[in-house]
Amino acid sequence: MALTWFHCFCSFPNSNQTKHCWQNYVDYYKCIGARGKDFAPCQQFWKAFHSICPNSWIETWDTQREEGTNPSNFNV
DSSP, X not given: OOOOOOOOOTTSTTSOOHHHHHHHHHHXXXXXXXXXXXXXXXXXXXXXXXXXXXXXXXXHHHXXXXXXXXXXXXXX
């Protein structure tokens, strides 16, 4: 998959993007859970969280998700 830059949240360019980072991460996994990895609109969430989330957070959340210790509900 080619990496592309996700458009900014231009309404709040200088605000903390942590909530958007987390929400896009959760939405991506909910989307692929409901529609599958090949469903193209899910990729928008992937691009969003990979462009605004620090890699260390993603790695931590992935580990938690795989271990079942992530606090979010990824079920639809």
